[in-house]
Amino acid sequence: MMLSVSCGAGAAGGKMAFVPTLSFADARACVIDRVTAARSIPGLDTVGLDCAAGRVLAREARADRDYPPLARSVRDGFAVRAADTPGQLTVAGEVRAGEIAASEVHAGEAIEIMTGAPVPSGADAIVMVEHVTRDGDRIDCPLAKQGQFINPQGCEARQDSVVIPVGKRLDYSTVAWLAAIGVTRAAVFRKPRVAILATGDEIVEPDQQPEPHQIRNSNVYSLAAQVARAGGEATILPVARDTRDLTRTGIELSLASDLLLLSGGVSAGKYDLVETVLAELGAEFFFDRVRIQPGQPLVFGRVQGKFFFGLPGNPASTMVTFELFARAALELLGGQSESSLFVTQATLSADFRHKPGLTRFLPAWLSSDGALTPVPWQGSGDVPALTRANAFLVATPDREEWKAGDLIQVLLK
Numbered sequence: 001m002m003l004s005v006s007c008g009a010g011a012a013g014g015k016m017a018f019v020p021t022l023s024f025a026d027a028r029a030c031v032i033d034r035v036t037a038a039r040s041i042p043g044l045d046t047v048g049l050d051c052a053a054g055r056v057l058a059r060e061a062r063a064d065r066d067y068p069p070l071a072r073s074v075r076d077g078f079a080v081r082a083a084d085t086p087g088q089l090t091v092a093g094e095v096r097a098g099e100i101a102a103s104e105v106h107a108g109e110a111i112e113i114m115t116g117a118p119v120p121s122g123a124d125a126i127v128m129v130e131h132v133t134r135d136g137d138r139i140d141c142p143l144a145k146q147g148q149f150i151n152p153q154g155c156e157a158r159q160d161s162v163v164i165p166v167g168k169r170l171d172y173s174t175v176a177w178l179a180a181i182g183v184t185r186a187a188v189f190r191k192p193r194v195a196i197l198a199t200g201d202e203i204v205e206p207d208q209q210p211e212p213h214q215i216r217n218s219n220v221y222s223l224a225a226q227v228a229r230a231g232g233e234a235t236i237l238p239v240a241r242d243t244r245d246l247t248r249t250g251i252e253l254s255l256a257s258d259l260l261l262l263s264g265g266v267s268a269g270k271y272d273l274v275e276t277v278l279a280e281l282g283a284e285f286f287f288d289r290v291r292i293q294p295g296q297p298l299v300f301g302r303v304q305g306k307f308f309f310g311l312p313g314n315p316a317s318t319m320v321t322f323e324l325f326a327r328a329a330l331e332l333l334g335g336q337s338e339s340s341l342f343v344t345q346a347t348l349s350a351d352f353r354h355k356p357g358l359t360r361f362l363p364a365w366l367s368s369d370g371a372l373t374p375v376p377w378q379g380s381g382d383v384p385a386l387t388r389a390n391a392f393l394v395a396t397p398d399r400e401e402w403k404a405g406d407l408i409q410v411l412l413k
């Protein structure tokens, strides 16, 4: 199918019209573009620093003073004048972290200094204690370079400069920064509410004993975990059985949320009703197939102002398509300034081949020496194989073969 646009023309009004199939890159760009264009600024929460990690900053944070506020020693040793070195110097005093030196360093003098202490005036270098021989109040000092082992005032951040921008997802280092600049309560964006609706006549709950033709509902739990990890607030709805009415009721309930994740019912089968029901509810479809595996029959669109994903029901497809597409939508709706996929390269430990045409995301193990080994798997239903993986091997659609030792793309799990 030839397309001149990267992101679908869509369809609406109770009837499916033309909906495009996209490549992986075009589909991801489509999600990011559509959500970025349509999103509004989320509401605000205020949280203490002990609960701030994982939240998205809603007010830029500025440095309350220079960091460091004074030039600071980064070694235990002696504060000296570089021009006096090498040579014999007299130790004229001491300054420890938490103190200001009582006197300045005059010609021929050194002041003993501890890591973190402010550099006394007059000094322009620190000599490490290990590099000095001391005899009473005299030291034999090697050549010092001006500025060595000194962090100048303001070298980390200038007073009043923006140190954490709006839209940054906070992690342990940003939380530390907030504490350092005296922010005790952070303004963060409210978490997007995400409805998770599984469809299927064959689905029973995990606490039930399935008949041989039934299967336990695992997708809603993998999705809830992925939603939480991406900063959303998941609501798991009761499974919608494969009738138009029940699917419609489930989707209508989901509309109370900011984002809809619908699992199953998007393939070409007679009882795959999700797209039909969405169309009846007036949905626009941006794409309904992506040239990837797992997860080809993936639907993305908007219904009654809410973005939705129709994720294929096979568990690996559900998990992978969430990571590749829905996570970006969720992160952007949550006020993050950007959403990225951590794709890097690794060295294949064995030969690998696939049928070109699709971008494949296959379970793999990335070891600490950078070697990537595919995990044997039986296809999109193989959850146990995914539990043995810490990464996905990414096989691009335009290449058929890789040899052991070749670089190949890898997406961290």
Ligand code: AMP
Pocket (backbone or CB within 6 Å): 198, 199, 200, 203, 215, 216, 217, 218, 219, 220, 263, 264, 265, 266, 267, 269, 272, 311, 312, 313, 314, 315, 381
């Ligand atoms: P579907 O996309 O609806 O055709 O579903 C494809 C297959 O995915 C089904 O046959 C089930 O084996 C599996 N599946 C669908 N929904 C779930 C679910 N909620 N939890 C676990 N597996 C599921």
Ligand code: MG
Pocket (backbone or CB within 6 Å): 199, 200, 201, 264, 265, 271, 272, 313
């Ligand atoms: Mg189904």
